[in-house]
Amino acid sequence: MEKLAPILLALLLPAAGAPAETLLLRGATVHTVTHGTLAPGDVLVSDGRIAAVGTRLEVAADHFINLAGLHLFPGLVSASTDLGLVEISAVRASVDAEETGEFTPEIESWTAVNPDSELIPVSRANGITHFVPVPRGSLIAGTSAMMAARGWTIEDMTIRRRTAMHLFWPDHSLSVPGPNASEKTKPLDEQARERAERVRTIDRFFADAEAWEKRAPGSPAVPAWEAMLPVVRGELPLIVHAQGLREIRAALKWSATHPRLRLIIEGGRDAWMLASELAQRKIPVIYSEVFALPGQSSDAYDLQFRAPSVLEKAGVTVAISDGVRDRASNQRNLPYGAAQAVAFGLSRQAALAAITLVPAQLHGLGDTLGSIDIGKDASLFAATGDILDIRSQVKHLWISGTEQSLASRHTRLAERYRSRPVPARK
Numbered sequence: 001m002e003k004l005a006p007i008l009l010a011l012l013l014p015a016a017g018a019p020a021e022t023l024l025l026r027g028a029t030v031h032t033v034t035h036g037t038l039a040p041g042d043v044l045v046s047d048g049r050i051a052a053v054g055t056r057l058e059v060a061a062d063h064f065i066n067l068a069g070l071h072l073f074p075g076l077v078s079a080s081t082d083l084g085l086v087e088i089s090a091v092r093a094s095v096d097a098e099e100t101g102e103f104t105p106e107i108e109s110w111t112a113v114n115p116d117s118e119l120i121p122v123s124r125a126n127g128i129t130h131f132v133p134v135p136r137g138s139l140i141a142g143t144s145a146m147m148a149a150r151g152w153t154i155e156d157m158t159i160r161r162r163t164a165m166h167l168f169w170p171d172h173s174l175s176v177p178g179p180n181a182s183e184k185t186k187p188l189d190e191q192a193r194e195r196a197e198r199v200r201t202i203d204r205f206f207a208d209a210e211a212w213e214k215r216a217p218g219s220p221a222v223p224a225w226e227a228m229l230p231v232v233r234g235e236l237p238l239i240v241h242a243q244g245l246r247e248i249r250a251a252l253k254w255s256a257t258h259p260r261l262r263l264i265i266e267g268g269r270d271a272w273m274l275a276s277e278l279a280q281r282k283i284p285v286i287y288s289e290v291f292a293l294p295g296q297s298s299d300a301y302d303l304q305f306r307a308p309s310v311l312e313k314a315g316v317t318v319a320i321s322d323g324v325r326d327r328a329s330n331q332r333n334l335p336y337g338a339a340q341a342v343a344f345g346l347s348r349q350a351a352l353a354a355i356t357l358v359p360a361q362l363h364g365l366g367d368t369l370g371s372i373d374i375g376k377d378a379s380l381f382a383a384t385g386d387i388l389d390i391r392s393q394v395k396h397l398w399i400s401g402t403e404q405s406l407a408s409r410h411t412r413l414a415e416r417y418r419s420r421p422v423p424a425r426k
Contacts, residue, residue, distance in 0.1 A: 020046045021063070022044060022046045022061040022062050023044070023046075023062065023063045023065070023401060024045075024057065024064045025042065025043040025065055025382070026040075026057075026064060026065065027042070027066055027067050027068035028043075028068070028070045029070070030072045031071060031072065031073050031074075031352065032371055033074055033352055033357050033372065034371040035053075038055055041072070042055070042056060043072065043372060043378075044059055045378040047401070048378055048400040048401035048402070049376065049377060049378055049401070050378050051374065052374060053372055065396070067396070070383060070395060071383050071386060072372070073352075073380065073382075073387055074356045074372050074380060075128070075379035075380060076127045076335060076387070077129070077130045077132075077355065077360050077363075077369060077370060078123070078132060078321060078355075079319045079321040079355075079358075080132055080144075080288060081134065081327060081331055082134065082327065083120065083133060083328040084113035084114055084115075085097040085112055085114075086328045087118070087119065096114075097112070097133075097134075097136050098141075099141070101137065102139045102201070104140060105231075106223040106227045107137075107141065107142025107143070109134060109142060109143065109144050110133065110158045112133075112135075113145075115151055115153055115157055119328045119329055119331065120150075121407065121409070123149060124149040124397060125332065125394060125397075125406045125407075125410070126332040126333075127397065128331060129149055129369075130146060130147065130148055130159065130360075130379065131146075132145065132164075132359070133145060134166055134239075136166075139167060139168055139205075140167055140202075141166045141168060142166065143163070143164060143166070143236070144163050144164050144363070145163060146158075146163050146369075147159060159368075162230075162236065163236075163363035163364055163365075164237040164239045165231045165236055165237070166239050167238055167239070167241065169242040169247045170199060170202075171247065172246035175191065203254065203257075206232065209229070212225040213229055213232055213233070231261070232260060233260060234262050237264050237362065238261050238263055239265075239286070240255075241267050242265060242266075244270050245270040245273050248265060249274065252277060252278075252281070263283050264286060265286070266321075267288050268285040268288070268311075269292060269295055271307070271316075272311055275310055275311050275313075275316055276314055278311070278316045279315035283316075284316065285316055285319070286319045286320075286321050287311070287318055290308065290337040290340050291337060291340065292304050302344055305341060305344035307341075308346045308350075309344060317361075318354050318358065319354050319358040320337050320338045320341065320351070321359070322337060335355060335387045337355075338352070338388060339388035339389070351388060352387075352388070356369075356370045357369075378401040380397070380398050381394050382394070382395050382396040
């Protein structure tokens with residue numbers, strides 16, 4: 001039996017020096033995001049990573065796929081979503097996007113993702129290979145994660161467990177008392193006091209978190225404060241969810257008193273009004289309001305369409321998301337928000353980066369995801385045309401070099417009703 005043990009181990013374990021399996025994707029129009037477009041171009045995948053990119057690679061590969069006539073893109077990254085946390089928003093048992101309590105920094109969203117969600121294959125079928133599920137709450141909601149759009153378990157899907165802390169800035173809008181106002185409408189000065197108190201609550205919480213950083217050695221661990229340490233040290237970004245001008249301006253003013261914080265604005269409906277300050281302070285924006293209605297009745301109809309362009313021209317780093325408010329079922333439409341921004345002034349290069357490389361960078365994975373570069377994860381998809389064109393169809397999709405099924409509930413239902421029996425006419 002002792003003599004058989006080494007033989008059994010050799011059969012069960014791969015040889016240390018075994019060559020990695022290779023896949024050659026040949027002849028596509030390759031949109032690298034970082035180094036322009038190769039038309040045609042080849043991509044060599046080895047052991048789940050991009051091993052080579054070029055116009056004509058003369059290499060031997062274990063597998064070969066001819067993509068002539070197709071366009072090859074890096075996998076789309078949804079920067080802020082409730083995908084995996086919400087299945088049917090009207091069914092409470094299928095919604096796990098929010099915790100009770102004003103401050104829950106220890107919450108990690110990846111633990112609540114449903115790997116069997118029917119909405120993940122639907123999103124994947126339109127090029128989304130990775131997504132960031134965002135927890136919601138009153139103020140500090142917890143940390144988001146980077147998830148791959150495949151896997152049997154949440155452990156299989158999770159790429160990074162903590163990518164950013166999320167702060168939902170208090171609403172600064174005013175309800176003006178008047179003849180048509182609700183009886184519960186408070187006087188303006190009382191509304192202002194309550195708003196200021198909410199901001200002071202946030203400030204005290206961060207002051208306590210900074211004090212915890214200086215605690216005596218050997219102090220008992222407190223999960224909430226431990227979760228805040230990477231944030232106050234500037235190691236983990238703080239994503240502030242704010243829409244209106246008042247909220248964004250107040251968040252910027254508050255953050256100036258905490259210079260170590262790595263701030264990112266999410267939502268950002270009125271961020272274009274503060275584009276110069278955001279660019280000067282190098283604060284990125286995850287813009288989720290491309291298809292939102294204008295904030296004021298006097299605003300131009302295309303105000304939200306143009307906002308990403310205004311931010312880009314000012315020098316602000318812009319990612320585009322489809323928001324986190326019951327949008328899981330619409331994640332497949334992510335590229336069309338970017339396309340709409342292109343139609344109203346955003347450069348195509350910036351729009352493509354806004355749904356690939358920039359989200360990966362903001363969540364700390366820019367060296368792994370978001371572009372077709374040597375050494376990066378081979379998460380790619382091939383489509384019949386430009387992914388920013390609604391007429392394009394995804395034909396192949398790979399995550400870490402493994403081709404994924406494009407079947408979904410949509411395709412199953414389409415096939416079911418396409419093949420239904422037609423009764424004979426009498």
